[in-house]
Amino acid sequence: MHEFFRVAWIIVKKDLTVEVRSREILYTTLFFAISCVLVFAVAFVREGAALTEAGAGILWIAIAFAGTLALGRTFERERHTETLRALLLAPADRPAVYFGKLVGIVALLAATELILLPLVALLFQAPLLGRPLLMGLLMAAGTIGFCAVGTLFAAMLVRARSRDVLLPILLYPITIPVIIAGVRGTLALLEQVPNEALARFWIALLVFFDVVFVTLSLWTFEPLMTE
């Protein structure tokens, strides 16, 4: 058990070190997410102001799109430098490798969301920061669910043909329930009087999804990455 987390932590440190030096994926993901939000903000304007409820949906769409991009770029980098093969050849528990990559990508998306959330709140005049703790839990649970499946699929598609277009095709149908739960939870918190009970329900559902997806991914990572 200790070994599992030690290996995962080594991988997280490696990814963070590489990312901190170049910041390539962070900046490009962030910029893409912001562009996404801006496009939608312009599209959903009525009488000069953007719709508040649209903000909830746009936030999660931006996370999904930016997340897909980040996943693709992260594993493309691994493929390019042949480090994925090195990771798989290392005498490390495969699920631990998966978990390490997962934590790294969640951290990357979390950094993006830190900037995205206030931006969406501003552009859509949505009081997203009204209940910061619940909002934070919602975002965390949703991001983990999305990334759990995303990391698995991105890793397994590394050696496939047409991997760029196949990742969204495979990922979105499975993670749409996560996005739906995230949007519903956000909408609950955006009401005149934030509906905390409903938000908590959606958070609980997201946690359940997270547990199921992470467990399934841990089980299938090894056979999927083995040729």
Added chain:
Amino acid sequence: MKAVHVAFVLLIALLVFGHEGFAQPQPPAGPPPQIEGFVPVDSLPPAEQLPAARLLIIAYAFVWVAIFFYVWSLWKRLGKVEGELHQLAKRTGANAR
């Protein structure tokens, strides 16, 4: 399934739906507006008299057509592969001699 098969099925579906009336404006989500009192079916405004029989026939027809299409597609694919296998067997048989 070959792309042309999928396109054919989708075309049929489109014709079916198009015929039923994409032109009609979508009613709002939720139950249709309540009609006060009892109104016999014949006196309802035409928009409410949706042709149930037509929907039913379209549904059953679609199921039959789709299944038939799939069986036909399977049959064709099987025929092609078995034809190739047969040819290959003949070639290797000829080479062996």
Added chain:
Amino acid sequence: MRRMFLPALFVAAAMFAFAPVYVARAPFESTMGLVQKIFYFHFPSAILMLTSAIVSGVGSAWFLARKRPSADRLAFAAAELTVLFGLLTLVTGPLWARKAWGVWWQWDARLTMSLLLWMIFVAYLLLRKYGGPGSETLSAGLAVFGMANVPFIYVSVNVWRTIHPKTTVVPTLPVDMSAPLWFCFAAFALLYMTLLTARMRLEEQRSQLEQLYLEIED
């Protein structure tokens, strides 16, 4: 099995031909009238879509665990049938809904998740076609997640307030409605088994062909 294919197909076709007669004799449902009879085809299609998703998931899990090609063939065949029966469900459903609910579609739990399940298996077929070598393993991973979806779909109507009828309806049908229903279900199930076997055979022949080509090249 091959010899059984044509007779089984004929039996299924005969059952399908008789089905409308049987369905026409069933009594009308009180609130929905004639259009409710779509139910006799919609319900079996839906159940078979869910079953096929599970079969594909189980086959995929077995393939991931043991790497047996027959497991992969089962998973592939079942995935294609999930798409077929899913298409039937997703077309007959809205045709019924247009009359019964007034709208073609509602974004409630069961409809949304059924659509997503269908899309997952369409993605499976796309992956098999365009993923290149090694896509058997990848699609197996996808199908396992698809299978995980199925229990959610089934219980969604009981847990969430939704416009779709609950699962308590079918067990409590009166005999003259449940008899034609189970007849249609038997017809569909027989058809499903026939198609599954035939589709698996196609995959088997294809891999045989590939083997032969490889041997020739040596």
